[in-house]
Amino acid sequence: MLSALIVVVALAVALWPRGADDSATVEDRVTSAARIDPQQRAAVGLAECPRPADGAVGSGPLAGLALTCLADGERIDLAAALAGKPAVLNLWAYWCEPCRTELPILQEYANRVGPAVTVLTVHSDPAENKAIAMLAALNDEQRAAGRAPLTMPGVEDPDAAVRTAAGAPNALPITVLVRPDGSIAEYVARPFHDVDDIADTVAGALGVTA
Template identity: 50%
Template sequence: MSADAATGRTWWRWALAAVIVAVAAAVALWPQFTRHDDGNAATGSTPAAPTEPAVAEADRAAAALAACPQPTGAPVGDSPLRGLTLNCLADGKPVDLVAALAGKPALLNLWAYWCGPCAEELPLLQRFSQQAGNALTVLTVHSDPGTSRALSRLIDLGVHLPGVEDSNAKVRTAVHAPAVLPISVLLRADGTVAKVVVRPFTSVEDISATVAAELGVKA
């Protein structure tokens, strides 16, 4: 074999080796070029939103909360809460807030399981609700993701008012209330806001007087 032939075969071997190395490198890097900077596949998928832990039906049953109100078809005004749907604490089912409350005045009480003043106020609200009867709806709005802890807190307090879970504080945001608790939102019969009370009620008489002054409901 001539020296030129031997040199040619050596060149082809090196060329073939270089091609193999290049292909291997391309295969290794391929996933990086087919994913976005956020680590999602190039199909445009996004990470699933974190979900709240499931609430055991036994916990809901133990709380023995009153059922959430249901829509009656009553007319609804220009309420900032219009279209807002939250899950009922009693059974986990969605509640169209304004549609369910329309037809009579309502008191929405924003609270959380860790809030001390809320724990003092909630029993007062239950007593007031019993006193008001069908003249007005009292609905609690748990403004924290800890649904199971909310149910446990209500059991400890002996409070069985209907309530909804508002883990993202949508009600507070909608009525432009400050980031404090408790807050009470007084709604007229058409769902419009009559008053946002940014303080805890101190007695049943305090609740009655405020509701009478802002909603015209005497209880």
């Protein structure tokens, strides 16, 4: 009984459920992207989002999802862009403190694994402008501490469509591991502790070591 209680408490601490106070307003949803100046996007320093290879066709649960790239505001066909390579999709939001802690660890993993895996962040809240502002502030903190800034590509998912497609719980952070054929290997409903934690999880689910 005690061990079960500890597990429940640990999960509650690890994951931040999305509540009414955390949701963006209607104004955020409608005008967020329009308020983001291209220079604001560029100043964050995120990499361009992956683009579909010639003839690539998206398949699996993510097929048909068109999301906005945080780096440039362009729309991408998510499943087609990921086709042919294993992918790690990290779902986060600007208001999620465990997500803020996890993002630099994910960047460290992306640097380690290189082009073998597509590492993509997915902002799962309508307030894209607040996501851009949070990433800019986090990168300022990273540089001030002598650490590498976040450069991973990311997309805006205002309706949490990726979470829904993966069948994941309504909490953050969530990491979705996608096979090259577009099928979902698993989702991880907890924050990662360090880069080795990510590497071990990805190796077990997708067979890619780093």
